[in-house]
Amino acid sequence: MNFPSLVAIRQAISEGQTTCLDLVNFHLNEINKQENLNVFLEVFGEEAQERAKSIDEKIKSNSAGKLAGLVIAIKDNICYKGHNVSASSKILENFESLFSSTAVERLLAEDAIIIGRTNCDEFAMGSSNENSAYGSVKNPINPNKTPGGSSGGSAAAVAANLCQVALGSDTGGSIRQPAAFTGTVGLKPTYGRVSRHGLIAYASSFDIIGPIAKSVSDAAIVLEVMSGGDNYDSTCTKREVPAYSALLNSTKTKRIGYLKDALENPGMDPEVVTLFQAKIDKLKAQGYTVEPIEFPYLDFLVPIYYLLTTAEASSNLARFDGIHSGFRSKNAQDLESTYKLSRTEGFGLEVQRRIMLGTFVLSSGFYDAYFAKAQKARRFVRDKTLSFFHDYDMLLSPTSPHTAFDLNLDYQDPTVLYLEDIFTVQANIAGIPAISVPMGIHSNGLPTGIQIMANRFEEAEMLAFSEVLMNI
Numbered sequence: 001m002n003f004p005s006l007v008a009i010r011q012a013i014s015e016g017q018t019t020c021l022d023l024v025n026f027h028l029n030e031i032n033k034q035e036n037l038n039v040f041l042e043v044f045g046e047e048a049q050e051r052a053k054s055i056d057e058k059i060k061s062n063s064a065g066k067l068a069g070l071v072i073a074i075k076d077n078i079c080y081k082g083h084n085v086s087a088s089s090k091i092l093e094n095f096e097s098l099f100s101s102t103a104v105e106r107l108l109a110e111d112a113i114i115i116g117r118t119n120c121d122e123f124a125m126g127s128s129n130e131n132s133a134y135g136s137v138k139n140p141i142n143p144n145k146t147p148g149g150s151s152g153g154s155a156a157a158v159a160a161n162l163c164q165v166a167l168g169s170d171t172g173g174s175i176r177q178p179a180a181f182t183g184t185v186g187l188k189p190t191y192g193r194v195s196r197h198g199l200i201a202y203a204s205s206f207d208i209i210g211p212i213a214k215s216v217s218d219a220a221i222v223l224e225v226m227s228g229g230d231n232y233d234s235t236c237t238k239r240e241v242p243a244y245s246a247l248l249n250s251t252k253t254k255r256i257g258y259l260k261d262a263l264e265n266p267g268m269d270p271e272v273v274t275l276f277q278a279k280i281d282k283l284k285a286q287g288y289t290v291e292p293i294e295f296p297y298l299d300f301l302v303p304i305y306y307l308l309t310t311a312e313a314s315s316n317l318a319r320f321d322g323i324h325s326g327f328r329s330k331n332a333q334d335l336e337s338t339y340k341l342s343r344t345e346g347f348g349l350e351v352q353r354r355i356m357l358g359t360f361v362l363s364s365g366f367y368d369a370y371f372a373k374a375q376k377a378r379r380f381v382r383d384k385t386l387s388f389f390h391d392y393d394m395l396l397s398p399t400s401p402h403t404a405f406d407l408n409l410d411y412q413d414p415t416v417l418y419l420e421d422i423f424t425v426q427a428n429i430a431g432i433p434a435i436s437v438p439m440g441i442h443s444n445g446l447p448t449g450i451q452i453m454a455n456r457f458e459e460a461e462m463l464a465f466s467e468v469l470m471n472i
Contacts, residue, residue, distance in 0.1 A: 002161050006067070006165075009023065009069040020052035020068065020113065023069065023164075024113060025049070028043065030160065030161055031043055034140065034160050036143065037143065038119055039118055039153050039162060040119065040162070041116075041119050041153075042117050043115065044114060044115060055069075058111065066110050066221065066225065067110040067111050070111075070164055070218075071112075071113050072115065073163040074104060074116075074167045075151055076117045076118060077124055077199060078101050078117075079097040079100055079101045080114065080117070084096055086133075088123075088131075088134055089122045089347065089351070090327055090345070090346050091320045091326045091346030091347055092326055095326070099198065101199055101209070102198055102232060104198065107222070116163075119137045120132060120154070124169055125150065125350050126350055127148065128148065128149045128405070128417060129152030130407065136407055137156050139181060141182065141445070141447065142445070145405065146181065146406070146407050147159070147182050148181035148404065148420075151168030154167065154168040154178070155181065155186065159184050164214065165222055166212045168211070171208075171428060172206065172428050173188075173420070173423075176399050176435070177420060180400050180436045180438075181446070182404075183447030184213065185211075185436070185437050185438070186212045186435065186449075187433075187459075190208075190431060190432060190458075191205075191206070191235070194208060195228075196233050197233045202309065202316065203309035204316060205312060206305075206308070216435075217248060221244065224243060228241045237457075239457065244459060244460055249464070250464035255291075256288055256392060257293040257394070260292035261295050262295075263276065265401060267401045267402075268398070269401060275440040276396075276398050279396075286472065293392070295385075300377060301422065304377045304425075305428065307371060308374050309354075311358040313351075313354050313358050317347075321339055321342060321343060322342025323335075326342070328342050331345075350414070381429050385430040386456070393454070394454055395452070396450060398449070399450060400448070403442045403444060403447070403448055404446050431456060433458065433459045433462055434453045435463070437469055438450075452466055
């Protein structure tokens with residue numbers, strides 16, 4: 001029961017071939033069979049079954065929402081009222097959310113079925129899903145490989161057919177890189193397109209919720225439902241939401257630029273370059289104008305990103321202190337030891353590392369030297385990136401320099417993993433939408449991804465072009 005899209009699911013339901021309850025039971029069975037992947041931290045089995053029965057009745061009475069039949073998983077940093085949410089961290093162990101995120105509320109209102117919460121890197125900090133307090137997620141294509149991070153559990157859930165779509169969050173590539181590593185579609189919307197209300201913050205000026213799906217059409221309809229203004233999030237735009245799912249058949253010939261500097265990066269796998277070049281050749285054969293563009297700032301993107309995001313993380317995670325909320329150490333004796341021990345025992349090493357870096361960046365005497373300069377550099381990168389859209393409709397690059405790497409590698413320098421974000425952080429720095437779609441299969445049997453970036457709030461055009469790119 002591996003449906004390529006929600007359209008196919010609705011067709012099968014209308015023809016009496018399946019029901020929402022059948023779909024939920026199938027996915028629950030698959031979750032049990034593939035438990036070794038460590039994808040789900042919690043499965044909402046009975047609740048999902050009851051909801052499926054209710055939606056089946058609504059389908060019979062022609063009153064079902066546009067997502068009826070869609071079984072969805074949510075990353076463990078997205079709030080769902082009455083359900084635990086931990087950001088895969090010990091410091092939020094057994095915490096039950098008092099409200100649902102706006103994104104979740106909107107999906108439920110259109111009759112989506114939430115089947116469980118997926119494992120992720122702790123507080124969305126990581127590129128391999130090995131930073132979770134609950135163990136690593138394994139890539140369903142090859143369990144010895146990482147599914148990517150931080151939304152690795154969500155990507156693995158879709159790739160392993162444990163659900164149809166999963167929500168992730170993307171701060172610097174956390175939806176797109178896992179999508180590339182698992183052969184799925186991963187969409188990061190424009191900053192402000194989807195409300196962040198109910199998303200546990202990592203870096204508030206970068207974070208965004210987005211879907212990981214099997215198809216562009218599923219990503220489009222989920223984005224369509226989640227998007228729109230929200231009084232709970234002042235950074236969320238109130239501009240009109242296009243009917244993304246109805247605009248996928250655009251055949252307008254476009255001008256495409258690709259990042260020449262990305263292909264010439266010394267860390268690139270030659271086969272990934274070959275697959276990328278093959279896509280470019282096919283686009284040209286179909287009448288697209290595809291030209292290389294110069295962007296000699298790739299080496300600056302990762303430092304800009306980590307200086308700013310760790311600073312924001314230092315501020316956002318200050319609330320988890322053993323006093324106000326979250327885990328409290330049993331070994332604490334007084335106020336000072338409560339702070340120290342609770343945070344030391346509650347946070348994992350990577351989260352501690354980023355908090356320390358962010359605190360240093362914001363500290364007296366270093367603020368102007370690091371944080372202020374990084375903000376100026378961010379504005380420069382944003383302006384330079386947006387300037388490309390005067391001449392080009394879309395920008396292309398590989399999503400990742402290589403395919404999924406081995407789990408449990410021993411890194412002498414843990415910051416080496418920060419370079420995994422080299423091609424994805426540009427979209428977050430500039431606040432533009434980006435999507436990763438499957439590009440081809442490497443000789444090692446693992447999938448690769450190609451990244452498409454578009455101008456701010458041009459998701460409709462980007463999704464239509466993604467549909468073309470996936471099918472050539």
